[in-house]
Amino acid sequence: MFVVCGEALMDVYMGESTPVGMLLxxxxxxxxxxVAQGLARLERPVAFLCGLSTDALGERLFASLQAERVDTSLLLRSDAPSTLSVVSVDAGGVPRYAFHGNGAADRxxxxxxxxxxxxxxxxxxxGSYALAVEPVGSTLRALAARERERCLIAYDPNVRLNVEPDLAHWREVVELMASLAHLVKVSDEDLGLLYPAETPEQVAARWLAGGTALVAITRGSKGSSAWTAAAQADAPAQPVQVIDTVGAGDTFQAALLTWLDEHDALTPAxxxxxxxxxxxxxLRFATQAAAITCSRRGANMPRRAELPR
Structure with a gap:
């Protein structure tokens, strides 16, 4: 079984003004x-470990997990509020983000x-900001350390500066998790934020030397790359009519894990x-899965039947 650990939230998009307020x-x-729902769609047994509110938004998140057949037995339900990520667009068309998560259920x-x-x-x-905020961050980091010898640890930093703006803190968290993880998938955008003085190849080599078994880096339209201590490979991006890229990186991660599972490769060795x-x-399998998500609106991830066996 896969257990995905992290956060669940609502992305709230600001709409048109109304006489008494605004559409959301x-x-x-x-x-x-x-990632959890992506694994479920790819026919992997998966549970989600997360703090989840009992408010109306939390109930909607819970219903979505159930509909996708994600095991919800590890959810910690509470009356703390659901996290909101509020997205608005300024006059120049540039998106702006306001994050409301202090004291929320997923922490x-x-x-x-x-x-x-x-x-x-x-x-x-x-993955993501749950590793960088407290008290959930230190709890999950300790869980990874405790289980490293028993389970395969996979990690995607998914840096979110609108949640935690301190890059030094992010680097500390990422370096610790990279030392614990057997598999690290990271975007070149995150690497550019965290390590502007190092190339992706240099970061991958450093993590491999520190004990990571496999590093995969996504590069958007430039494709992806992967390294072990003994081998390296690249894959091009798959041509697709992009609707949006929401959920593409999460799809890539779920597909990586699925391919490894189907090829009996979910051990460090x-x-x-x-x-x-x-x-x-x-990489080609994960790229194809991510391309399907990019061809659809939102994080509408593929099902196993949409990908080659």
Missing amino acids: DARIGGSPLN QLTPANLPALPPATRVLQF ALAALDARQLEAL
Whole structure:
């Protein structure tokens, strides 16, 4: 079983003004939630570990997880509010973001209330701002450290400066998680923010030397790359009519994990043993999945039947 750890939230888009206020369009979101639902659509057994509100928005998030057949037994329900990411567009068409998450339900995980993992857990997936805010951040980082010898640890930083603007803190979190993770997937955009003086290749080499077995870097329209200590491969981006890129990185991560599962490679030793041909096949599968998401509005991730066996 896969267990995805992180946050769930609502992206709230500001609409037109009305005589008494403004129209709002709330969309289900949160990178870890997307990964969990992406894995479920790709026919992987997956549970979601997260603090989730019992307010109306939290109930909608809960219903979405159930509809996608994600195991919800690890959710910590509370009456703390749901996190909101409010998106508006200025006169020049540039989006602006306001984040409302202090004291929200997805930050309420602590060592005292952390649920026990199912015995069938094989992979723990971590990512996004839940690792960088408290008390949930230190709780999840400790969970990764505790389970590293028993489970495969996967990590996607998914840096969100509108939540935590301190880059030094993000670097500290990312470096710790990279030292714990067997698989790190990261975007070149995040690497540019975190390590402007290093090339992606240099960062990948440093993480591999520190114990990571596989590093994958996404480069948007320039494709993707992957490294182990012994092999390297690249894959081009797949041509597609892009509607938007919402959820593309999360789809890529879910597809990486799915390919590895289907090829019996979800152990640190199996990751390290992948050759260049296998790495390229892995990247092409994940790229194709992400392209499908880009061709549709929002984080509408593909199902297994839409991808080659």
